[in-house]
Amino acid sequence: MKQASRTIDVQSFIDAERFSPCQWLVLAFCFLVVAADGYDTAAIGFIAPSLAHEWGIGRGELGVVMSAALAGLSLGAIFAGPVADRIGRKTVLVAAVTCFGGWTLIAAHAQTVGTLTVLRFLTGLGLGAAMPTTITMMSEYAPSRLRSLAVNAMYCGFSGGLVAGGAASAWLIPHFGWRSVLTAGGIAPLILAVLLLALLPESAQFLAVRAGAPERIARILKRIAPRQSLEHCVFVAPMASAGKEGKASALALILSAGYRRRTFLLWLSCFMGLVIYYLMTNWMPTLFREAGFSVERGALLASLFPLGGLLGNLVAGWLMDRFNANRTIVVAYLLAAVLVIVVGRGVDHPEFLGISLFLCGTLVTSAATSMSTYAAGLYPTEARTTGVAWMQGIGRIGGMAGAFIGAGLLGLGWSFGDVFGLLAVPALLAAGAVFAIAKPRHAYPMARVAE
Numbered sequence: 001m002k003q004a005s006r007t008i009d010v011q012s013f014i015d016a017e018r019f020s021p022c023q024w025l026v027l028a029f030c031f032l033v034v035a036a037d038g039y040d041t042a043a044i045g046f047i048a049p050s051l052a053h054e055w056g057i058g059r060g061e062l063g064v065v066m067s068a069a070l071a072g073l074s075l076g077a078i079f080a081g082p083v084a085d086r087i088g089r090k091t092v093l094v095a096a097v098t099c100f101g102g103w104t105l106i107a108a109h110a111q112t113v114g115t116l117t118v119l120r121f122l123t124g125l126g127l128g129a130a131m132p133t134t135i136t137m138m139s140e141y142a143p144s145r146l147r148s149l150a151v152n153a154m155y156c157g158f159s160g161g162l163v164a165g166g167a168a169s170a171w172l173i174p175h176f177g178w179r180s181v182l183t184a185g186g187i188a189p190l191i192l193a194v195l196l197l198a199l200l201p202e203s204a205q206f207l208a209v210r211a212g213a214p215e216r217i218a219r220i221l222k223r224i225a226p227r228q229s230l231e232h233c234v235f236v237a238p239m240a241s242a243g244k245e246g247k248a249s250a251l252a253l254i255l256s257a258g259y260r261r262r263t264f265l266l267w268l269s270c271f272m273g274l275v276i277y278y279l280m281t282n283w284m285p286t287l288f289r290e291a292g293f294s295v296e297r298g299a300l301l302a303s304l305f306p307l308g309g310l311l312g313n314l315v316a317g318w319l320m321d322r323f324n325a326n327r328t329i330v331v332a333y334l335l336a337a338v339l340v341i342v343v344g345r346g347v348d349h350p351e352f353l354g355i356s357l358f359l360c361g362t363l364v365t366s367a368a369t370s371m372s373t374y375a376a377g378l379y380p381t382e383a384r385t386t387g388v389a390w391m392q393g394i395g396r397i398g399g400m401a402g403a404f405i406g407a408g409l410l411g412l413g414w415s416f417g418d419v420f421g422l423l424a425v426p427a428l429l430a431a432g433a434v435f436a437i438a439k440p441r442h443a444y445p446m447a448r449v450a451e
Contacts, residue, residue, distance in 0.1 A: 007234045010208045013221060015143045019150075022201065022223035026141045027150060029192075029200050030134040031157035033097060036189045037127050038161020038306070039168070040104065043185055044069065044120070045282045046169035046299070047178035049289070054178070061113055063407030066282050068117045070400035072124020073131075074393045080129030081389025084136065085250040085382060090202045093133045097193040100126030105186025108179045128396060132372070132389035139376040139384070140205040148325060148373045152317030155369040159313065159361075162281065162306035170299055208237035209381045237381045250386035254379060262437050263387065266375050269433035270395030272426035273333070273368040276340065279402035279423065280305060280364070283410070291416045297350075304354050308361025309369075316366035317373065325374050326434060332367035333431035337424040339363055344420030367430070371395075374434075398426075 048062050076096070084092040100123045107119035135151060142150035165181075172180040204220045207213045218230040254263050284305065288298030312332075319328045339360040346353040372388055379387035409419050 006232065007236060008221075008230070010204045010217070010221070010235055010237050011140075011144070013228075014141065014204075014224065015145070017143070017225045019143065019146060020224045022220075023141050023150075025199065026201070027138060027154055029196055030138045030154045031160075032192055033093065033130050033134045033196075034154060034157035035161035035164065036097070036100070036185070036192065037131055038158035038163075039165040039185050039188075040069070040100070040123065040127060040161070041158075041278075041281055042162040042165025042306070043169060043181045045285055046166055047173065047181050048282075048286065050173055050178040055113060057113055063404050065113065065117050065120060066403040066407075067400045068120040069124035069127065070278065070396050070403060072121040072126075073128035074124075074396035074400065076125035076128025076130075077132050077389040077393035077396060078128075081132055081386035081393075082250050084129075084133050084385040084389070085206075088202055089133050089137045089140075089206055089385065090196070090200055092129060093137065093200070094193055094196050096126045096129035096133065097189050097196060098126070100124075100130065101186050101189030101193060102126075103186075104182055104189070108182035108186060128393065132385055132392050135372045135376060135388050136385040137203055139373070140203045140381070146321060147377075148320035148370070149314065149317035151373040151376070152313040152320075152366070152369060155372070156310050156313045158369065159306040159309035159365060162309075163303055166299055166303050166306075204235070205237040205381050208235040250383040251390070253383040254387045254390065259379070259387075262378050263390070265433045265437050266371065266378070266387075266391045267394040269329075269333075269430045270368070270371050270391045271398035271401075272430035272433070273364070273371060274395045274399040275402040275405070275426045276336070276364055276423045276430075277368050277402070278399035279406045279419075280360075282403050283406035283419075286410065287416050287419065290410070301350070301354055301357060304357040305361035306365070308358040308363075309365030312362035312364075312366030313369055315362070316370045320370060320373065325370070325377070326437060329367050329370050329374060330431050330435045332363050332370070333427050333434065336360065336363040336367060337427035337431070340420045340423040340427065344417035364427075368395075371434075378437075 044066055048066070051065075052058070052062055080092055080096065103119055103123040103126065107116060107123060110116035110119055134154065138151050138154045139147060165185075168184060169178075169181050172184065201220045201223065202216070204217050207217050207220075214233060214235055217235045218233060221230055221235075222228065253259060284302040285298055288301055293301065316328055316332060339356060343353065343356045343360050346356050372392065375388050375391050376384055406419070409422070
């Protein structure tokens with residue numbers, strides 16, 4: 001007699017278990033992918049002065065080079081999201097890491113600004129595809145009670161990568177030139193891609209939505225809970241309600257009547273948050289140099305910003321899991337609006353400036369990175385990567401705008417304090433957009449949303 005099937009909700013199963021070695025492995029791999037993005041972001045900012053000196057180019061051309069990767073990041077995220085929701089998180093992630101590692105390695109041998117710009121754009125395509133896929137992967141492997149903390153801890157890799165990029169640049173450039181920074185930034189991801197292919201499991205929630213792979217899902221879940229009996233089981237995952245929305249493509253779903261408002265507000269907030277983040281990250285070394293600081297002192301002060309992000313991500317994740325995710329992000333952006341003004345007024349007091357930069361990094365980074373954790377809880381499994389990816393894609397356009405704005409303001413002769421004071425405006429706009437999302441009509445068990 002055939003044994004009756006038992007239905008298991010994959011998310012509920014993960015929620016009921018302890019955080020296993022398998023989930024720690026997923027967290028470690030996602031952390032390393034995000035760190036590679038952070039390294040890349042920091043590296044281009046730190047090699048900019050050496051690049052400009054060697055090739056004799058001005059700030060405008062530097063702005064184009066810096067923005068090229070951000071343009072690629074935006075397009076990579078936009079196109080990769082629907083693909084990852086269709087063919088799988090792991091496949092897209094391995095391809096993305098291989099892509100940005102390979103193009104970064106080739107970019108180390110560029111001989112002209114035009115060539116470097118094109119290669120930076122191609123690098124950005126891979127980076128843009130990787131980031132939302134890692135966020136979704138980690139979100140779908142973490143239990144709900146720890147989800148925001150786990151995803152934000154993963155995002156600490158970005159700040160860690162920023163610090164590593166600054167430290168590597170400070171040592172490599174004087175000894176081997178700026179090209180060595182890109183060489184290191186290309187080889188490491190290629191090694192990581194091989195490890196991902198061999199060891200990273202596919203998202204069990206994705207497999208449950210696609211159906212037809214119960215044995216594969218059972219093997220994955222057995223890695224999380226080895227003592228559980230999973231034979232003759234049917235696996236399911238949270239999906240959009242049946243009907244017209246349920247039959248839509250992932251992109252059509254996030255733009256449908258039930259999701260459109262939150263989607264546009266998420267886009268606006270992410271855009272404004274990354275204007276702040278990328279303007280500060282890309283132009284701080286140059287701003288410090290023009291404010292009269294030595295290269296070494298400027299690099300040290302600039303490194304305090306990502307260090308603050310390490311603390312901020314963990315604190316924000318903890319607060320989001322225990323209280324209200326929406327209000328946590330709103331308060332972070334409001335305080336960031338105050339801190340950027342404080343940083344701009346502290347240039348004559350290095351010790352005070354250092355403390356302010358650390359706190360500013362804590363707030364700006366945690367607010368920007370927590371947006372992805374928050375967004376993952378506002379979309380169902382079959383559109384989750386698309387929702388996060390399109391938010392990040394639009395947000396990266398804000399990052400590109402931040403790079404150009406920085407170049408333009410410096411070209412107009414704006415002072416250190418004036419540039420930072422202006423950043424209070426996008427911080428306030430980001431806070432308002434998140435606040436306006438309020439309690440969504442549909443929310444999925446990925447993060448605590450406004451209640």
